[in-house]
Amino acid sequence: MSDDITAIMLTLKLACITSIILLIIATPLAWKLARWQHKAKHYVLAVVALPLILPPTVLGFYLLLLFSPQNAVGQIWQDFTGQQLAFSFSGLVLGSVVYSLPFAVQPLYASFVQLDGRYLDVATTLGMSKWSRFRRIVIPSCKPAFMVALGLTFAHTIGEFGVVLMIGGNIPGETQVLSIALFEHVEALEYEQAHALAFGMLVFSFMMMALLYRFNRGGGTSWTLK
Amino acid sequence: MDIKVTGHWKEFNLTVALNLPQDCAFVGLSGPSGAGKSTLMRCLAGLSERATVAGGWQQTIIGEGRTGLVFQDSLLFSHLSVKGNLDLAMEYAAKTRFTLDDVTRGCHCQHLLARMPHTLSGGEAQRVAIARAILNSPDMLLLDEPVSALDNSLKHEVLKYLSALAEKGMKIVMVSHDLHDIALYCDAMAWLENGCISSQGEVEQVLATLADTVASYEGQFSVLKGEVVNHLPAQNCYQIRVGEQVVYARKPVIQKNRATLTVDARDVSLDREHALASSIVNSLPCHIEAIHCSEDKKAMVTLRCNDVQLFAVISTLSLERLGFEVGEPVTARFKLR
Numbered sequence: 001m002s003d004d005i006t007a008i009m010l011t012l013k014l015a016c017i018t019s020i021i022l023l024i025i026a027t028p029l030a031w032k033l034a035r036w037q038h039k040a041k042h043y044v045l046a047v048v049a050l051p052l053i054l055p056p057t058v059l060g061f062y063l064l065l066l067f068s069p070q071n072a073v074g075q076i077w078q079d080f081t082g083q084q085l086a087f088s089f090s091g092l093v094l095g096s097v098v099y100s101l102p103f104a105v106q107p108l109y110a111s112f113v114q115l116d117g118r119y120l121d122v123a124t125t126l127g128m129s130k131w132s133r134f135r136r137i138v139i140p141s142c143k144p145a146f147m148v149a150l151g152l153t154f155a156h157t158i159g160e161f162g163v164v165l166m167i168g169g170n171i172p173g174e175t176q177v178l179s180i181a182l183f184e185h186v187e188a189l190e191y192e193q194a195h196a197l198a199f200g201m202l203v204f205s206f207m208m209m210a211l212l213y214r215f216n217r218g219g220g221t222s223w224t225l226k
Numbered sequence: 227m228d229i230k231v232t233g234h235w236k237e238f239n240l241t242v243a244l245n246l247p248q249d250c251a252f253v254g255l256s257g258p259s260g261a262g263k264s265t266l267m268r269c270l271a272g273l274s275e276r277a278t279v280a281g282g283w284q285q286t287i288i289g290e291g292r293t294g295l296v297f298q299d300s301l302l303f304s305h306l307s308v309k310g311n312l313d314l315a316m317e318y319a320a321k322t323r324f325t326l327d328d329v330t331r332g333c334h335c336q337h338l339l340a341r342m343p344h345t346l347s348g349g350e351a352q353r354v355a356i357a358r359a360i361l362n363s364p365d366m367l368l369l370d371e372p373v374s375a376l377d378n379s380l381k382h383e384v385l386k387y388l389s390a391l392a393e394k395g396m397k398i399v400m401v402s403h404d405l406h407d408i409a410l411y412c413d414a415m416a417w418l419e420n421g422c423i424s425s426q427g428e429v430e431q432v433l434a435t436l437a438d439t440v441a442s443y444e445g446q447f448s449v450l451k452g453e454v455v456n457h458l459p460a461q462n463c464y465q466i467r468v469g470e471q472v473v474y475a476r477k478p479v480i481q482k483n484r485a486t487l488t489v490d491a492r493d494v495s496l497d498r499e500h501a502l503a504s505s506i507v508n509s510l511p512c513h514i515e516a517i518h519c520s521e522d523k524k525a526m527v528t529l530r531c532n533d534v535q536l537f538a539v540i541s542t543l544s545l546e547r548l549g550f551e552v553g554e555p556v557t558a559r560f561k562l563r
Contacts, residue, residue, distance in 0.1 A: 118301055121273050125295045126362050127318040136314065140305040 004197060006173050007181035014089070014177060015157040018096040019104075022153045023146070025097070026104035031138075033105070034112035045109075049102045056099065060166025063095050067167060087169045092177070095167045096157045103152040111145030112138070147215045155208045159201070227253065227397075227414075229288055231269045233277030240265055240277065240421040246414045248284055252392035254408030254429065255401045257418035263401045264298065266418065267368045270399065271295040283366065283397050291365030292320050296358075298371045300351035302343035308354050309339040315362040323363040332387035333357040334380055348375035353384060360391065367391075369400040373407070382479075385411045389481065405433065406488045409449045410479045434535065446491040446526060448536045454478075454485050463562055469532045473508045474562045494538035494560045496527065496550065506559040512536060513555045517545070529558050 033045065051059055067074045067085035077085040085091040115138065123133040139146065161179040168175030170184065178197060185194035227246040233239070240262050246253060257263055269277035271293045281288050302311050312326060330336035335353040343351060352375050359367055369388075373381040389411045392398050402408055408415050409429050416426035417436060425435045430449050452468035463474045466485045478485035500511055512529035519525045525545045529536040536558050550556065 116301070118297055118299070119303065121268075121271075122295070122297065122301050122303075124273065125271050125293060125359075125364075126315050127292060127320060132318075137303060141303070143305070 030108035056162025229281035254412035294364030
């Protein structure tokens, strides 16, 4: 039971860190992509969306190769931190960031594309700087999209299994997240504990999605500016 | 005002040279749809990277001072209340020249401050958008059809306020399809066609050059200007000296005792009786300067009464029956409006 709680806490920690990192990365990326007009744009969008359709094991396999000390990325990480990236919590965070990237980028991208550029023109004529325009106009106008991006990333990270299994393994307190703890219970035929975790996940996922749809529905201030 | 704007897009070129007297403060800009008016406004506001804009207007060098722009759509920030929108404009103003009270009163939106933009009607949103631009204290204010959604009475109230701001030194360019508004409130105007200025200068002069290009004879009108001689409250009208004649009008635009009114060509009738006892109050002795007939059997008669030019649209049937000829003296009559 204490292992399960450790797994739940680790999963929440992973989801929180991943969501925050992704919001920081996805916001400028989605903004740039929304404003970028180039022939190569479709390819970049495809790369960002790849984790949506790729089997998690494929992604996990390549990340595992990338994180190994034989590879430059894994080597550099080890040189700086003294720890290997594969089968570590840091590796899980990096893997989750890659795996959930489209879930953060897509809602923000859609919202930024829909935002009428003339609102920013008005803001420019009012004397607002680039940063002020983003902070005072774009962020509040696209607030629902930010909430959805945050929620989806969080929920998706909580539910990930394949990638985590490939790059993290099953080390309690380090890389054993909830879905893997559940898998281990099933393998050990501990159905009661498995059921407790699975049902908990089910309720949490339902509540999360209901909350997101509530945001998505909008009201007086919906997704986009009128 | 001496401003040059050039810009090239895929299917549109803009080559504009605005040369108007420096003391003009309220300039009207009109032209057919697709002529490039809104594009020109964007260029003047510095929002188009593909355009080159150079020149100056009074003490302002274009591109250096703050230029406000009110778009055709009001584009109020929907996450902020009306007051929030106005406060934001004031927060980023380079200098404080106006107070919230004065501007909201001038734009008739003081009662809307607590409302959210999505609850406003089109006309209300336009007034707030104008107020927002003014509160930002721009050196030059560009208005792209700013009063198109306003009812007639409020439209004139807001235009009067803008005109008063221009008197106090704010430089304003207003795009409008309503030539009456430009004639009544602007010091000068320019007519834009296919990305080029085809006519510019004093409003009456430009309108005269447009007599043949204005969509129909029905839309033609004359501009009369003169000193207010008398206000007759009992009759709810003003007595105005136009040249050597006196005309009466109910709601002329009056600034510093000078009145401006427009007279629609379709409201003007012609006859040969100079001393006719008629219920039509205004009568001006004129002579016919030109007669043009249209395909739909209407005749545009250009008249002159000393310095005053007047237009009358009559049917070709009347023209044939009465046998009017160029150079002939006639009396032009129009009702008190």
